[in-house]
Amino acid sequence: MTTQTPVAPDVLSTLRDHVATPVALPGEPGYERCTPWNVAAPVTPAAVVLATSPQDVAGTVRFAAEHGFKVTVQSTGHGAVGIGSDTILVQTSAMKHCDIDVANRTARVGAGARWQDVIDAAAPHGLAPLCGSAPGVGVVGFLTGGGIGPLVRTVGASSDHVRAFDVVTGEGTLLRATPEENADLFWGLRGGKATLGIVTEVEFEMPHIPEFYGGAVFFDGADAEAVLHAWSDWSVGLPETVNTSVAVLQLPPLPGVPEPLAGRMTVAVRYTAVGDLAEAERLLAPMRAVATPVLDTVGVLPYAAIGAVHADPVDPMPTNEAQALLSALPAEAVDALLAVAGPGSGSPQVIVELRLLGGALAREPRHRSAFCHREAAFALTVIGAPIPEIAAAVVEHATAVTAAMTPWATGGQFPNFAPSYDPGRAARVYTDDTRHWLAALAQRYDPAGVLAVGQVVPRPDR
Known part of the structure; x- marks a missing residue:
């Protein structure tokens, strides 16, 4: 997070002359709209522009360039990182047409x-x-x-x-x-x-895609070793009509958490499949038979229910993420993960997930893009809740989990996971060539570095 000596409020107040929408300075009504979904991110901008049009965004950027500010954007703030008083935040949630x-x-x-x-x-x-x-x-x-x-x-x-x-x-x-x-x-x-x-x-x-076959099968945490080893073997031969992940969960006993899952360690096999739904059911059968499920939500669902597969939390909360992309998942890798995040490990994480990749993701699209690491075979994602009493332990342990997978890790990450200000992050998210071209294009389209804040590729001159 970057900061600077605060600019006089009368200078910031003139921002209102450049946009046709409310602007909130610290302490004013509307400023609280800068609070992100991930409430652990310290977001304290110089001003919040409650944008309603592209012209509001453009006016804000031009004002920032003139007065030495940076500009960042936020809709929901799921991937927020900290920003300070050198930055104006454009809040776009009203532009929801x-x-x-x-x-x-x-x-x-x-x-x-x-x-x-x-x-x-x-x-x-x-x-x-x-x-x-x-x-x-x-x-x-x-x-x-x-x-x-x-x-x-x-x-x-x-x-x-x-x-x-x-x-x-x-x-x-x-x-x-x-x-x-x-x-x-x-x-x-x-x-x-x-x-x-x-x-x-x-x-x-x-x-x-009007419907799919999917949901999640949950097992007791005591079955984690059997489930993860079975999943790593079973997932290898799946057709690309099938998508799956396996997650070690420690969900708190809160409203909305099903009783069989609350306050205990469980293991979830997430599953989605399209096409022949009867074949999709047959393909899942070996995983259903690994152990006795404590909850099984898999069935034919309308696409509108796609969010039910992972059932991610809806309400704002503090989160800490870590990620590693893997080239393979042999039995030794599963054992290493279980040792640091399975039963008896003392893991404080809410979710430790392995997601199967490959299939259509691994192929170059019709139009090439700056998205990298399509060749990764699996993604490991670690998500914890850094509440004050355990915040340091959650962050330290997440690093230990990804470190345990180093022998099988590619060194890469995906842009939407594990947001941070770590200066080395861009080198993990992008290949050298992609990072070079993004930096060069940023110099062309943002020569003053107005947007050089948050989850962006740093320029050589900054």
């Missing part, structure tokens, strides 16, 4: 739209907005980070289905980016997060 073109199977949505908004509008027509595991996440932030969803092996990265962006550059210019128009921006916005600009609208394709 969502237009569905049923005939062409496309959607055009504003920067504030959440995936649930698009699902509600598109799923009744049999169309599948390619969201992540949590439909409450913002559309734009998810797509600019590539997008790893519950059907990723079947459909690839969600950003592969983007057709166009409207984006405000670091010079305060509104541009359209498509494969034919500003193609370099189109390449970099799919995977580069906000490095090249603030997206105000996105258009994307949606496949026709």
Whole structure:
């Protein structure tokens, strides 16, 4: 997080002359809107602009360039990192329009739209907005980070289905980016997060998937060794119509947590499959037979219920994430993970998940993008709740979990996971070549570095 000597409030108050929307300074009504979904991130900007139009975003960027501020953007704040008094935050949650073109199977949505908004509008027509595991996440932030969803092996990265962006550059210019128009921006916005600009609208394709076979099968934590070893063997031969992950869970006894899962260690096998639903049921049978489930939610579901597969929390909470991408998952890797995160390990983590990758994700899309590490075979994600009493232990242990997988790790990470200000993070998220081109494009479209804050690729001169 960066800070600077506070600018006089009368200078910041003139920001209101540059935008046609409310601006809140610290202590004023509306400033609390900067609080992100991940409440552990210290977000204390110089001002909050409650944007309602692309012009509000462009005006804010031009003001910031003139007065020496940086600008960052937030819709939901699921991937927030800390920002301080040198930064103006553009809050886009009011820009949530969502237009569905049923005939062409496309959607055009504003920067504030959440995936649930698009699902509600598109799923009744049999169309599948390619969201992540949590439909409450913002559309734009998810797509600019590539997008790893519950059907990723079947459909690839969600950003592969983007057709166009409207984006405000670091010079305060509104541009359209498509494969034919500003193609370099189109390449970099799919995977580069906000490095090249603030997206105000996105258009994307949606496949026709009215229903799927999926949900989760939960086992007692005592069966973790049998379940994880079986899952690692079983997952290898699955067709790309099938997607799965396995997670060691320690869910607190809170409202909304099913009684069989609350306050104990359990193991969840998450599963989604499309196509022949009877075949999908047959393919899952070996995992169902590994041990006696404590809860089984798998069945034929409408696409509108895609969020039920992972059942991610909805309410804001503090989170700490770590991630490692793996090239393989032999029995030795499973044993190493169980030793640090399984029964008897003393793990404080809420979720330790292994997700099967490959399939359509591993293939280059029709239009190349800045999203990297498609070759990874598995993704390990560690999520904890750093409440004050255990915050340090949660962070330290998450590092220990990923370190235990070092022999099988690729060294990479995906953009939407484990957000942090770690200066080495960009080198893990992007290949050297991709990082070089993103930095060069940032210099072209944001020469003053107005957007050089948060989850962006650093420039050589900064």
